[in-house]
Structure formats: structure tokens, C-alpha cells
Amino acid sequence: DGGITQSPKYLFRKEGQNVTLSCEQNLNHDAMYWYRQDPGQGLRLIYYSQIVNDFQKGDIAEGYSVSREKKESFPLTVTSAQKNPTAFYLCASSPQGTPPFFGQGTRLTVV
């Protein structure tokens, strides 16, 4: 089945640790995105990539890093520099001229 797979669904991290969230798509989409969702805040753009080996910062990129070495993969690393990482993280991808499709999300909790 074609789609966007985010893993894991739930993730726990100790303070001061880096953690990587996985996002894979088999839809052959060029563009991919990472959003952060907090209650009452809507979705805020962290990073996006329009093509392989290229990505741009979104509105809240500080404390996060990404890579886009393959078309189908866009992993997000939450670094120890991110002061408040507990949130729901959504990955999305977009075909030509069409708004993004979203994955099911990863809920990250710092313990």
C-alpha cells in the first residue's frame, strides 16, 4: 500500500538526549515536510525539502536537524538544544501541484 509511514508512534526521550524520528514515503513525492503540533497552537513548520539533497528551515527550526539523502526518506533529529521537545510531530509529503498528505504522527515525550 502506498503511503507515509512515521515510526515509532510513541517515543520517550531523556533530557539531554538526541532522538531521530523516521518518515518514509513510497508515493514518489518530491516534497516532504516536518511539522510540530502543540495543543491550541496548530501546526508549525520545522523543515521542508522540495528535492533530494536540499532542504529549508521553517518557522521553528532551532534545535532540530534533517537530512534528505533519498527521495523516500526525510528523518528528523530532535537535538538536546531543543528546550521543549514534548509534542506531536507530523511528517507530510506533496506531489506536483497538490497539497501535502500527512502521516499518522509520532508523539514524543521527554521524561
Added chain:
Amino acid sequence: AQSVTQLGSHVSVSEGALVLLRCNYSSSVPPYLFWYVQYPNQGLQLLLKYTTGATLVKGINGFEAEFKKSETSFHLTKPSAHMSDAAEYFCAVSGGWGTGGGADGLTFGKGTHLIIQP
């Protein structure tokens, strides 16, 4: 720069009543506008989109929205609410399509939680 304002963090309607969720936007370029729906602990699903052409757009599940440039609005409506419509709804704006053809990073409103009363 672009932004989206959704009026009302919570909207409650009776089953069978009209649903109206308000969205106003600002954009320095002709906007592309979208409505998404989110059920608890799920990703977002596209309801409808406006890019160019007809200003009244129809989406899935009986929803529709009208682009009004003079009012910078893109309100979402449904004539008759159903219990299954209870969810979080997000309005979003984009400045167009990027170099890879995908949407330039969307800017979302803060969402409106739709409550359906029996």
C-alpha cells in the same frame, strides 16, 4: 509573509444544523488555501483546496468553502452536521508550489474543535 486566523477555538452545533468554521488569511501573493480535518491522535486529511478558478470549492464529506478575496476569507461550511463530523479542523495557506512542485510550506491556523451535540 503569510498568516491564518481561525475564529473560535471551539464551535458547538446541534446534529443536523449548519456548520460554519471561519478562516481569514493574509498573504503577500495570491494564496492557495486549504482545509484539513484531524481526528484524535491521527494525521491530517485534506477536506478541500482552492488554488485558482472557481471560488466556491466542494470537498469531501459534504463540506464546501468559498474564497472571498475582498474579505480575505475562506470559511468552511456544511449544511447539516453529523456526529461523525466532530473533529479538529485546520485552515492553511500557501504561497504556491516550490521548486520540486510540492506546496511551499503551509502556514496553519490554530485549529477549531467542532463539537456536535445530539
